[in-house]
Amino acid sequence: MKNLHTIIVVLFLCFGCKSPEARLPESVQSGSFLKESAERNIKLNEKEKSLIQEIIKNNPDKDYIASESGFWYYYNTKIENDTLQPQFGDLVDFDYNVSDINGTEIYGNANRTYIMDKQELFTGLREGLKLMKPEERVTFIFPSQKAYGYYGDEDKIGTNIPLICEVTLNTITQEND
Template identity: 70%
Template sequence: MIKYLFSICLITSLLCSCKSPEARMPESVQSGSFLKESAERNKKLNAKEQQQIEKIIANNPSIEYLASKSGFWYFYNTKIENDSLQPEIGDIVDFEFNVSNLQGQQIYGNTNKTYVMDKEELFTGLREGLKLMKPSERITFIFPSQKAFGYYGDDNKIGTNVPLICEVTLNTIIKNND
């Protein structure tokens, strides 16, 4: 009798354990709403910064502002007509710059920097702005936050999503012979 009872238990447990696995439902469903909300926030931020920059431009009608293809504005303080030398990838440039916010409060004073074009870290707007310059030119750039330090800031004096005004003087260009 014990053998019979043991056999029934064994057969029952084998039949119950051979059940096919069931799919589990996910604990949370990603609907893509985060990305949509983030895109909307960025559009609003961009529109707000655009208004601020347009106000600066409108308040200075004597200055001829140029819009770059990259999404920032600039004007020449000193323009060099004769020279055609502009920095290219790998060239070494020596430049001075100062950085302020849109209200004109200086963040970084006259800073001298030597930079290898597109080979070292430099925020996007300034990197693209240097490519427009010739030696001895002084240009004032207005960068929206996405062309400046964006969401992260510079971990020092520039916070998140801060548009910047940079006055840059390109001192020298040393051409790369490679």
């Protein structure tokens, strides 16, 4: 019996004290997800740009301007003599309507006050307001990545929806006033 215990202890010491071995991962991750996501986004962007170009082509009476930020707009009412435009921290009061790319109204006749770059507002509208002067009315066309993107607004605007927004900038109250 003593020999059996000795054999068990010797076997345990020989095989139980083995150095740890690195385990292989169960699945190998590659950059394929990111590549596929980028490809999907490029295709989506091209599709939306094509839709927007079609809208512009079908409205030759509008003088569309392509912004440096990746959206398009035209002036319904342009103020030439005023130079005041919203800056960081300024309080702006504006009215707006939001429609999908087909012109179906999503939000109508809304009013909002917003502190420039200090409160939440979707990227395109925040950048669009910076181009405006008091009492101007501008119609913006935002591709989905400049609007609410993948998440939507969790209410009426779904995933990857390009938007048309008509905005009237009522007032600008400068931060240092």
